[in-house]
Amino acid sequence: MPILEASGIRKQFGGVVALAGADFSLDAGAVHALIGSNGCGKSTLCKIIAGSVAADAGTIRLDGNPVSFSDPQEAAAAGIGVFYQELSLVRPMTVAENIYLGREPRMRTGLLDRDALRSQAENALEQFRSVIGTGVHPDARVADLSADQSQLIEILKVLAANPRIIILDEATAALDRNQVDAVFHRIRALKADGCAIIFITHRMDEVFEIADRVTVMRNGLTVLSQPIGQTSHDEIVAAMVGDVMPPARRERKHVPAQETALEVEQLSAAKLAGVSFKARRGEILGLGGLHGQGQSALLRALFGALPLKAGSIQVDGKRLAPKGPRTVMRRSIAYVSGDRARHGVMAIRPIFENLVISLLSRERRVVVQTERLERETRPFIERLKLKFSSLQATVAELSGGNQQKVVLARWLATHPSVLLLDDPTKGIDIQTKEDLYSTMDELCSQGVCILLHSSDDEELLGISDRVLVFNGGRIVAELTGEQRNRQALYEAAYATAPAAA
Amino acid sequence: MKSTLRLSGHRHPYLMAAVVFLVLCVVNAILQPSFLKFGVATSNVAAFLPMALVAIGQTYVVLASDIDLSAGAIVSVVNVVVVSIIEGMGGTGASIAAGLTLGIAVGLICGAVNGLCVAYLRFQPIVTTFATGIVFAGFALWVLPEAGRQVPPEFYLAYAGTVLGVPTVLWILLAAIAFAGVIARTRFYQALRATGGNIQAAYQTGVPVARVRLRAYLLSGLFAALAGLALVGETASGDPLIGGALTLASVTAVVLGGTALSGCIGGVAGSILGAFILGLINNVIFFAQLPFAWQGLIQGLIILAALAGGVVMARGRQET
Numbered sequence A: 001m002p003i004l005e006a007s008g009i010r011k012q013f014g015g016v017v018a019l020a021g022a023d024f025s026l027d028a029g030a031v032h033a034l035i036g037s038n039g040c041g042k043s044t045l046c047k048i049i050a051g052s053v054a055a056d057a058g059t060i061r062l063d064g065n066p067v068s069f070s071d072p073q074e075a076a077a078a079g080i081g082v083f084y085q086e087l088s089l090v091r092p093m094t095v096a097e098n099i100y101l102g103r104e105p106r107m108r109t110g111l112l113d114r115d116a117l118r119s120q121a122e123n124a125l126e127q128f129r130s131v132i133g134t135g136v137h138p139d140a141r142v143a144d145l146s147a148d149q150s151q152l153i154e155i156l157k158v159l160a161a162n163p164r165i166i167i168l169d170e171a172t173a174a175l176d177r178n179q180v181d182a183v184f185h186r187i188r189a190l191k192a193d194g195c196a197i198i199f200i201t202h203r204m205d206e207v208f209e210i211a212d213r214v215t216v217m218r219n220g221l222t223v224l225s226q227p228i229g230q231t232s233h234d235e236i237v238a239a240m241v242g243d244v245m246p247p248a249r250r251e252r253k254h255v256p257a258q259e260t261a262l263e264v265e266q267l268s269a270a271k272l273a274g275v276s277f278k279a280r281r282g283e284i285l286g287l288g289g290l291h292g293q294g295q296s297a298l299l300r301a302l303f304g305a306l307p308l309k310a311g312s313i314q315v316d317g318k319r320l321a322p323k324g325p326r327t328v329m330r331r332s333i334a335y336v337s338g339d340r341a342r343h344g345v346m347a348i349r350p351i352f353e354n355l356v357i358s359l360l361s362r363e364r365r366v367v368v369q370t371e372r373l374e375r376e377t378r379p380f381i382e383r384l385k386l387k388f389s390s391l392q393a394t395v396a397e398l399s400g401g402n403q404q405k406v407v408l409a410r411w412l413a414t415h416p417s418v419l420l421l422d423d424p425t426k427g428i429d430i431q432t433k434e435d436l437y438s439t440m441d442e443l444c445s446q447g448v449c450i451l452l453h454s455s456d457d458e459e460l461l462g463i464s465d466r467v468l469v470f471n472g473g474r475i476v477a478e479l480t481g482e483q484r485n486r487q488a489l490y491e492a493a494y495a496t497a498p499a500a501a
Numbered sequence B: 001m002k003s004t005l006r007l008s009g010h011r012h013p014y015l016m017a018a019v020v021f022l023v024l025c026v027v028n029a030i031l032q033p034s035f036l037k038f039g040v041a042t043s044n045v046a047a048f049l050p051m052a053l054v055a056i057g058q059t060y061v062v063l064a065s066d067i068d069l070s071a072g073a074i075v076s077v078v079n080v081v082v083v084s085i086i087e088g089m090g091g092t093g094a095s096i097a098a099g100l101t102l103g104i105a106v107g108l109i110c111g112a113v114n115g116l117c118v119a120y121l122r123f124q125p126i127v128t129t130f131a132t133g134i135v136f137a138g139f140a141l142w143v144l145p146e147a148g149r150q151v152p153p154e155f156y157l158a159y160a161g162t163v164l165g166v167p168t169v170l171w172i173l174l175a176a177i178a179f180a181g182v183i184a185r186t187r188f189y190q191a192l193r194a195t196g197g198n199i200q201a202a203y204q205t206g207v208p209v210a211r212v213r214l215r216a217y218l219l220s221g222l223f224a225a226l227a228g229l230a231l232v233g234e235t236a237s238g239d240p241l242i243g244g245a246l247t248l249a250s251v252t253a254v255v256l257g258g259t260a261l262s263g264c265i266g267g268v269a270g271s272i273l274g275a276f277i278l279g280l281i282n283n284v285i286f287f288a289q290l291p292f293a294w295q296g297l298i299q300g301l302i303i304l305a306a307l308a309g310g311v312v313m314a315r316g317r318q319e320t
């Protein structure tokens, strides 16, 4: 009998169906890998099992008995421990405080035993001592740790509760090979103790190394579940891809020119391990792959927001040294991020100020005429079909899609020759997406070179002229023509990453 | 374990307040030569005690990343209720006991109203406590439309007197510090900080975030009530407007003491220092014969400076 069984789980967030009747069954003493492309519902399924998100429909059985947890506390009491993909650490608090939050050791008086807290944390850290790096001690603040160190702390936090069902949602995403080995070592020991483990990862080699069984999810459904010995890499990828339909290609006016607009050679930086490629004028060059394999890092490196370790960049045949966004902007390169709140808009300032900020930063005059600035931005507002009540209204009043148009219009007004788009359609509506796509097409017809990173694979394959697939900070495949399909993309993206230099 | 000395950093949230406090003591001692005499020091503690008490309660709410803008109004309500009960019951010993008990109860009820609205009904803390503050203040005016009424001499003499040779006000302050010291070593306190630092993470870890926030508001209500009682002892009468200025003062004291308005970081010790700093600033304004209106101006400037400091620190962290 399975220790945990979820059946017919449904969940909708507004209009988005995250789970469409997913089934999942976990055996005691087994490691069960859960795999599937971004947004297929893995995390949501885990959160429902953990009681932190309520399902719309479906049943969960624990040891054969139906349960319904109304909050994570109840699930934890039932022995379920969760590593949250986005981590559940309180950054201003210390390592020890985080690991034992809610179960701090107490003295007979009922007050916290700080010495015991520290020494228990010290012991817990010992498990990962050889791989966790420097600066991690019980009194270190989590905010001062690196991403991989924080992930290891989250693992320790999950284990500190002695759960018998352990859910690890992309727990190895930021870890290096040695750290993964240390985690696997712990997982095997837990398995031997009879714990059941759900292991979510995007790395296929990890699945075959640690899992006893694998379940594949696609579009909110579990589409394949097999003992690991009875399946193969190809079968898993095929299940993730589903019916191989060529993505809808949209009509386009632009034809890439032969001239090279951007040439990158052996570019290395944090998360980039020697990337080389050429992009042509009038071309939409897609950057694909699993989340965080270097796509976004490349765009930020080109924009001078990420320091380079090595490599050269040429724009229109002339060398570019990206010493920060200002120098890059002068070379007619623009960067638009889908992370509007962080990189894009000044939400409480008027639309007009948001539009002209990029023009102003190039401006050499001290006094500027607002009429002239307005004249310069007007055509882009119209081209993007920006909807607003007045230019003096604040950006916060706009919908997400219209905010994104403001950011884009701001950059278009500087007449860029290379446009870097970093997941620009994240969280915006379909109509706005269409407006952005046709604007991109139009810009390419005028000879602009666009580098597009998108977390939406359909979009990426549908609008790019070529797609570079990133894996472990390198370009592992170039998809052109009919190769631009999910099958080819996933095969390259889920292949074992080449060893990092 | 290296620990670099950073002004008002996370490792030393109280450092800045301690330095400012010492500087102000020196300035005060220069302007008022009797400043360091025991009697004057005690009267200063008595004068600053209500503000310190409200600031202690406010600290718990702010640590959870909420805010209590009704704290001053709760002080007023408790003040007039206590005076009215004691006078209404004839000023006997029993009436004093009843007054004290009911005063505390009223403070807790006000805190519960705030906590239920914010933590369980998920209302905005700023708006909610601003609104309940208006209601509480209105209630205080309804109970006692203008300052007056008397408490029996036993009450204010005991408050101004000594116990075992130590002034009562000092006992109260020490008791409050001891209480805060105990609270700071409970699981509740860790849960409170976690809730303020990352409410989603706290919830996912199984921290009962709603209950934790409610308890913080109860503590704020409790300490506001104690401040109301202290003011009865101090003035020997009731005043429906007496707590008005204490809301802003308590928030200022908390911020001055190094507690982040974004929650999680800081603690009660800093807030007590902060309250004393504000009191000393007011003393300086008085002895330097500056206009009284400067008090509000200086408090406002302190909050601005603290907020700006927070922003600068956050930037510094992002860049590393």
Ligand SMILES: Nc1ncnc2c1ncn2[C@@H]1O[C@H](COP(=O)(O)OP(=O)(O)O)[C@@H](O)[C@H]1O
Binding pocket: A013, A014, A016, A017, A018, A036, A037, A038, A039, A040, A041, A042, A043, A044, A045
């Ligand atoms: N809190 C939320 N609000 C709105 N949409 C959400 C929320 N959580 C998840 N989603 C959406 O549900 C879908 C599934 O997400 P998720 O479970 O995180 O996928 P995965 O973990 O497989 O990448 C995605 O389309 C995502 O955008």
Ligand SMILES: [Mg+2]
Binding pocket: A042, A043, A044, A085, A169
């Ligand atoms: Mg996920």
